[in-house]
Amino acid sequence: MSDPGDDAVVGRWRDLLACYSTVSCALDRALQDAHGIGMSEFEALDRLVDATCEQRRMHDLAGDMYLSQSALSRTVARLERAGLVGRSMCADDRRAIFVTLTDAGRERHASARRTQRAVLAEHLVPERAEV
Amino acid sequence: MSDPGDDAVVGRWRDLLACYSTVSCALDRALQDAHGIGMSEFEALDRLVDATCEQRRMHDLAGDMYLSQSALSRTVARLERAGLVGRSMCADDRRAIFVTLTDAGRERHASARRTQRAVLAEHLVPERAEV
DNA sequence: GGACATTGAATGCATGCGCATGTAACTTCG
């Protein structure tokens, strides 16, 4: 009936769930309190900083994140409203929108990143993952 | 500036996020499609089945799950609406509510569990966690 | 060129979540 392999997998899943819940909750709260942005917003900024060009199309950005297209659209809208990113047309394909970091966005990301790393360091062990 | 330990932790976080997103999305979809319940509902049923008495107070149930008290209240309400659990008063403490599995709930859990294990087995490796 | 499919992004809608609050039932202590 109950394959021991199944039990092991269920155990892994519970650990994963526990770890994710704890960390994401702490991270979201810390980012929100200290910088006024949520996890999704931070992730988006992070992807933009990673990109060498710091200018990416919505579609490409969506591909890097675990977010639906509509959720990304709204996340970028929030970031734009906060002045952290700008949207600009793409001459090659006028359906596409380029998302670009503003200076404020770069600064916000830099300080938020310190918060992120502090929270992660507190909750995650680099070597010997327990999850 | 950039502590290599930090980078390792960030890498672990990205892996965790990737794994969680993939699995939870697949699981939620599979449970919803095949059994008409979401992940939270399944987790709640699962906790009730685990319990020897199959009757737990809301508060205790909430402690086992990564859900706020209000979210659990609504989750149980959905389960009740679907006829999978019942709520009953607790004579000892009339503030408390006992949540009990119905026969339908037991059956639904049994079949949903097979789905869950199939999905987890597909996405998670029991030994040598890659996350 | 013109009809039809496809793609990139925005948006209406339904849903689930957390926070803050409300209400009823306990508990404590004078």
Next chain:
DNA sequence: CGAAGTTACATGCGCATGCATTCAATGTCC
């Protein structure tokens, strides 16, 4: 007993998400 504080659960509200749809711009095929 009775007032004040605490606990258990429900609910109003705002927010973020996903799905389905929409709209404009491209691409394709004849």
